[in-house]
Amino acid sequence: MLLLSDLINGDPSAMTPNATSPVNILGLAADSRDVRPGFLFAAIAGEVADGRDYIPDAVGQGAVAVLAPPGTAIADTDIPLITDDNPRRRLAQMAARFFPKQPETVVAVTGTNGKTSVASFVEQIWRSLGHPAASVGTLGVHGDNLDAPLAHTTPEPVTLHRTLFDIAEKKIDHVAMEASSHGLAQYRLDGVRLTAAAFTNLTHDHLDYHADEDEYLAAKARLFAEVLKPGGHAVLNADSLAFPTLAEICIARSQHILSFGKAATDIRIVSLKPQSDGQQVYLQVKGRDHKFLLPLLGDFQIHNAACALGLVMACGADPELAVAALAKLHGIKGRIEKVAEHPGGAPIYIDYAHTPDALETVLQSLKPHVSNRLVVVFGCGGDRDQTKRRVMGEIASSHADQVIVTDDNPRGEDAAAIRKQVLAGCDGASEFGDRREAIEIAISTLAAGDLLVIAGKGHEQGQIIKDEVHPFDDATEARDAVAQIAGAKS
Numbered sequence: 001m002l003l004l005s006d007l008i009n010g011d012p013s014a015m016t017p018n019a020t021s022p023v024n025i026l027g028l029a030a031d032s033r034d035v036r037p038g039f040l041f042a043a044i045a046g047e048v049a050d051g052r053d054y055i056p057d058a059v060g061q062g063a064v065a066v067l068a069p070p071g072t073a074i075a076d077t078d079i080p081l082i083t084d085d086n087p088r089r090r091l092a093q094m095a096a097r098f099f100p101k102q103p104e105t106v107v108a109v110t111g112t113n114g115k116t117s118v119a120s121f122v123e124q125i126w127r128s129l130g131h132p133a134a135s136v137g138t139l140g141v142h143g144d145n146l147d148a149p150l151a152h153t154t155p156e157p158v159t160l161h162r163t164l165f166d167i168a169e170k171k172i173d174h175v176a177m178e179a180s181s182h183g184l185a186q187y188r189l190d191g192v193r194l195t196a197a198a199f200t201n202l203t204h205d206h207l208d209y210h211a212d213e214d215e216y217l218a219a220k221a222r223l224f225a226e227v228l229k230p231g232g233h234a235v236l237n238a239d240s241l242a243f244p245t246l247a248e249i250c251i252a253r254s255q256h257i258l259s260f261g262k263a264a265t266d267i268r269i270v271s272l273k274p275q276s277d278g279q280q281v282y283l284q285v286k287g288r289d290h291k292f293l294l295p296l297l298g299d300f301q302i303h304n305a306a307c308a309l310g311l312v313m314a315c316g317a318d319p320e321l322a323v324a325a326l327a328k329l330h331g332i333k334g335r336i337e338k339v340a341e342h343p344g345g346a347p348i349y350i351d352y353a354h355t356p357d358a359l360e361t362v363l364q365s366l367k368p369h370v371s372n373r374l375v376v377v378f379g380c381g382g383d384r385d386q387t388k389r390r391v392m393g394e395i396a397s398s399h400a401d402q403v404i405v406t407d408d409n410p411r412g413e414d415a416a417a418i419r420k421q422v423l424a425g426c427d428g429a430s431e432f433g434d435r436r437e438a439i440e441i442a443i444s445t446l447a448a449g450d451l452l453v454i455a456g457k458g459h460e461q462g463q464i465i466k467d468e469v470h471p472f473d474d475a476t477e478a479r480d481a482v483a484q485i486a487g488a489k490s
Contacts, residue, residue, distance in 0.1 A: 001026055004065050007040070007094050008082055023064055023080055028098055028158045030091060037062030040082075042091045043072065067091060089187040092157035096191025099165035103134075103175045106164070106192060107311045108227070110179040110220045111200025111237070113358045114304045115153070118200060120332045121308035122176035128325040129317055134167050136160075137178030139333065139459060144172060154183025161191065176311065179227075181219040189227050196314035197228040198235035198307050202242045203357030217242055221249055230254045233314035235307060238264035258314055260306040267306045267313075272299055274368040281326075285309070285319050292327045297349075298336050298365030305329060334458025336362065339475040340482045343489060346446035348482070350474045352458025354381065354408070356391045359455055363399035372449030373401040377442045378456045379408030379435070380422055382415070382464075389418065393425025402445070403429035406438035408456040409464040435463060436477050443481040454478060 004023040026038030032054035035041050041058035043051035043066055052072055059066075065080040066072075067087050074081055084090040109118045119135040123143065126133035134143025136155075141148045141163060154177070155163060167175055179189055179197070202217055224234055224246055234250040236243055239261035250257050260267040270282040270289075278295040281302055294302060305326050312322050331337060340348040349366070353359045359378065367374055376396050380389045396403045405422050407415045419431055432438035442452055454474045462469035 001038075002098055004040070004080060004082075007097055008090075009093070009097065025065060025098070028091070028095055029058075029063075030156060030158065032058040032061060032063075035061035035063050037064075039063050040065040040067060040094070042066075042087060042094075043068040044087050044091065045069070067094070086187065088157075089190050092161075092187050092190035095157040095161040098158075099161040101168040102161075102164045102193055103168045104173040105131075105195050105315050106175045106177065107196045107198070107315065108177050108179040108189065108192070108194055108223060109198040109200060109307065109311070110181070110184065110223045111198075112203045112355060113361065114200035114300070114307065115178040115180070116352075117301065117304040117332055117335055118198065118307045118311070119176040119178050121305055121329055122311050123174075124329055125308060125312045125317070125322055125325045126174045126176075128328060129312070129321055131174045132172040133174040133176070134172050135176045136163060136167075141167070143167065143170075143175075145170065146172070152183065153178050153180040154188050156186075157188045157191070160188055164192065174315075176308075179223050181216055184222045184227070185219040189223070192227065194228050194232060196233035196235060196311050197223045198311050199223070199237055199240070199242070199246055200304070200307055201237055201240050201357070203355060217245065221246060224253070224255065225249050228253075228255060232256070233258060235260065235310035235314055237261050237303065237307065239303070256314070258310045260310045261303060264306075267310055269302055269306060272302055274299075276369070281305075283323065285313075285323055288319070290323045292323070294326060294329065296329060296331050296336070297369060298362065300361045300365055301331075301336075332459075334460070336366070336453075337458075337475070340443075340478045342443060342446040342450075342452075342482060343486050344446060344448050346448065346450040346452060348443065348446075348478050349451070349453045350458055350478065351453055351455050352460075353378075353455045354457075356388050356395055359392055360395045360399060362453060362455060363395070366451055366453055367399065370449070370451045372447060373451075374399070375402040375404070375442055375446065375450060375452045376400040377404045377406055377435075377438050377452070377454045379406045380418055380456075381409040382411035382413030382418055384411075386421065389421040390425035393422040393429070395425075397426035397429065402442075404438050404442050405429050405431050406435045407433050407463070408435070409460075411464050412466055415465075435472065435474075439474065439477045440481045440484075443478065444485065452478075 029035045030042040035058045041063040067082045070083045116138045123133045123135040138153045140150045230253045234255045238259040258266045268284040273280040281294045283290045334352045353362045463472035
């Protein structure tokens, strides 16, 4: 419970005359269906609906105050109204005050690809160093006695701050979280007290939401330009074309930059050599040489591991101990995850790659581990950026020896039309609309020395067709197909 005046930090500019009376706020909600007696309702305009249209419903549910843009009118004039030109940011600030406790050390990572892996690796390194730790992102909330799903990579602010509060209550003092471009553009992270923030990369994605790549970068840049406070630590990918822009922002805000990558000065990736069980890595960390086996496939994983190393170092970890922890890292669910093996010995992997850069990165990274054919099964999602479909077809055709195009969450679009757009970029590919059939056929063709990657869904447990989510798991389907082959041979 918190007084409304405390919730807005006593800001008189936000209060209408009837908002000055003492009102106790028992909770916050941005969805009128979540409102309970004593709650404040944030009436925010969304992509589909305008929260202002639901003010009467929220009041009927027991809302005792409303947050809305200027010019909003409430029929019940006894209800205090808080106005703000940026109600999303105001809601995040309110949520931070309503749930004031946060873990002592919180870091966030943004970028098109790698966020989930980096957050997990940071958590793993902290644990190896003896810190109670957790991660928050695409795979939900994970940590000591914590395992809960989340609806979004970066939760809406009320859920996010409640989550951080609950984590702190459990005496977990180190948290790594993902910062999506949507979450940053919608001010969901405002009010999170970050020790450090990181940037992995910027590639083609989410242009169905952002107007163009400049706007997409601007959303990512908010993590350093507005969320991370002056004097904080910024861990930046020196190999990214966005590095100069982000570095300029960080310098202007007196943030301490720690670079990673092949062109970096702080954590420099000198070389790596693929092995059957990972890759031999040579790093220079603050001028000191380190050589070790990273037990992860894919050269992009060394960038993710280096980014994670930078974050824990920025938070005060001993570099020698942190580097030693890299040799103990394990991959995360759905990211180049080996899920089965053909009776003939061909390994089968699944991966979440659903953007052009991610697909190219995965295929290029797995190619050195293949002695015969690299086979890929993938598709593109419906109601999402259409411009990447042909591009992904071209990438698959360029890097894989056999390409099978199938469905991947067609949602409200015609699945055949999506496949046609993908196939325009990869002549000679096979097409099977049924994803289960596509996986079965791909596995049936495998021979010794081949490697199959089923891309696009990774950890996801459903196939979205129209408005329904049908249970579907790439890993399960792959194992079932292998079992059938093994059974037929026995």
